[in-house]
Amino acid sequence: MLEALTAFFGNTITVLFVIQFVTLGLALFTLVMWQLRYKEKVVYVKDLAEVEASETAEDVGAAMMLIFTDQGRVVAAANIQEAEAASALLRESIRNLDELGLEATAIQVKGRGTSLTIVHVANVGERRLYAAAVRPGMKPIPPDVLRRTVTERFSDVIGAEAKEAEGSA
């Protein structure tokens, strides 16, 4: 094989250079492809989460929707500004209850003409997943309805989060 290549390229040094160039090229190609695919996947999940959040909000008649973890990380959000700030504030309120060994499964806030419902949707590994939705009108979204709708709509994301949690554990 080497003899054939040496005969083709003229000498052994050239053959070694060619082999090195080909190896380097393949490594670069793999790296670029992996980066492109990774970016594509991240964008896809993010877009999908936004679309799903909007659809979930529509399903339950909510004007705003936020899905976040007990660490305050935003999983998905629809029609809400400063989602990270909102999730951090909500997480603090939930943590106040946690510190006393009380687990909040649902919180309803009734405002004048608007209501906010926060529910514990599922446990994903060691993390707890919460959903918050704001609905115009005096009638708040029933916690069970919000929980069920989010679980159905986000079964893929919840699954992915679970795998991620398992991986990091």
Next chain:
Amino acid sequence: MPEESLMELCRRLVASSRESLESAMVVTEDGVILAHNPVDRVNEDAAAVGAAVVAGLKYISEHYGLGKVSRFDVDLVSGGARRKLVMKPMEGGKILILITSQRPNLGLIDLLLEQVR
């Protein structure tokens, strides 16, 4: 509202609730208890947490344009027991905190709360 009236309010709410309420208390926005019923049992943890939760959620509500908040309901699980923590902002910056029994009549609680200003 004087302290005696607040004590009477708490007593009346618990007595009229047909065992739907385990306790009622009125606290300041800082979590200081002004009145409570039953008189021989005071839940300081609930007062502190209630005030903190109301403050946090009130801020969120105002920030996201929910308007003036009239009530907060929290479903709680503690040691397998399910209860509700109902909080209602009152006049003068006070907060009424109710702890329900495990199987409360929520309609009756709504009715009783309508009379509280």
